[in-house]
Amino acid sequence: MSDFGTLSEAITKGNIQAAVAETQNLINAGSGAQDILENGLIATMNEVGDRFAKGLIFVPQMLRSAKTMQECTKLLQPFFQEGDVTSKGKVLIGTVKGDLHDIGKNLVSMMMEGAGFTIIDLGVDVAPEQFVQKAKEIEPDILGMSALLSTTMPAMPQTIEALKTAGIRDKIKVMIGGAPVTDKYAQQIEADGYASDAGSAVIKAKKLLDIS
Ligand code: B12
Numbered sequence: 001m002s003d004f005g006t007l008s009e010a011i012t013k014g015n016i017q018a019a020v021a022e023t024q025n026l027i028n029a030g031s032g033a034q035d036i037l038e039n040g041l042i043a044t045m046n047e048v049g050d051r052f053a054k055g056l057i058f059v060p061q062m063l064r065s066a067k068t069m070q071e072c073t074k075l076l077q078p079f080f081q082e083g084d085v086t087s088k089g090k091v092l093i094g095t096v097k098g099d100l101h102d103i104g105k106n107l108v109s110m111m112m113e114g115a116g117f118t119i120i121d122l123g124v125d126v127a128p129e130q131f132v133q134k135a136k137e138i139e140p141d142i143l144g145m146s147a148l149l150s151t152t153m154p155a156m157p158q159t160i161e162a163l164k165t166a167g168i169r170d171k172i173k174v175m176i177g178g179a180p181v182t183d184k185y186a187q188q189i190e191a192d193g194y195a196s197d198a199g200s201a202v203i204k205a206k207k208l209l210d211i212s
Pocket of ligand 1 (some may be wrong): 062147
């Protein structure tokens with residue numbers, strides 16, 4: 001594993017310029033994109049979350065670190081492209097109502113796109129009726145929902161209910177994820193799949209659609 005000390009410090013301080021430069025340095029030095037993502041970027045965001053939980057930093061610092069991480073992620077995007085791929089299916093994705101966290105959702109979108117899925121991203125704070133309206137319009141193969149707050153997780157079963165009411169639940173595979181979400185929760189709310197990270201999300205999506 002590479003040394004991510006400099007990168008981690010730059011993200012923690014929210015120094016976009018330094019973090020982007022260091023990400024590029026690591027790429028140039030031969031560090032793998034997956035290694036940089038998992039052990040550099042995501043590991044640092046987890047530390048940022050812990051510092052926030054302990055009251056050592058506040059929302060503005062957390063936001064600045066998040067923006068910094070997003071900029072670094074852009075440099076990694078080309079490495080997650082699986083090459084010559086035809087569309088594997090349509091994925092409608094969004095962060096649920098009341099929730100503004102989008103880093104994880106964006107990573108899932110990026111990896112899925114790299115694997116050949118067509119992504120339609122509704123952004124953050126997406127209400128059940130918005131998911132349903134768009135799903136009726138574009139008829140996706142998969143609907144992906146992200147939630148990072150325990151208080152916004154109930155919007156997931158609410159969206160599934162709304163799909164049922166609209167009569168389209170059985171036409172779509174529902175996948176859910178986000179730090180507080182678990183496989184057990186997915187089963188409980190009768191989602192079709194759960195994945196703990198973006199790489200597993202791609203594997204799960206292919207499995208659900210029975211493709212390789
Ligand atoms: C960055 C951040 C923010 C940023 C978000 C910026 C942005 N653009 O996303 C800002 C500053 C806005 C923010 C705000 C808040 N936050 Co915040 N935040 C975080 C932090 C530090 C990192 C989240 C993150 O991006 N992680 C990195 C990504 C890559 O991981 P991930 O999201 O889990 O995604 C991966 C998997 O979960 C999965 N996945 C994710 N989505 C999906 C979807 C599908 C379909 C699938 C299959 C998989 C999947 O794949 C992803 C990639 O591997 C976390 C701490 C943490 N450890 O999670 C707190 C955290 C989530 N926040 C927290 C809180 C409390 C808040 C606030 C309420 C704070 C406040 N007092 O205002 C607000 C809420 C605002 C709102 N309404 O949403 C708490 C939540 C506690 C809880 N369990 O409810 C946490 C855990 C911090 C803590 N330890 O207390 N936050």
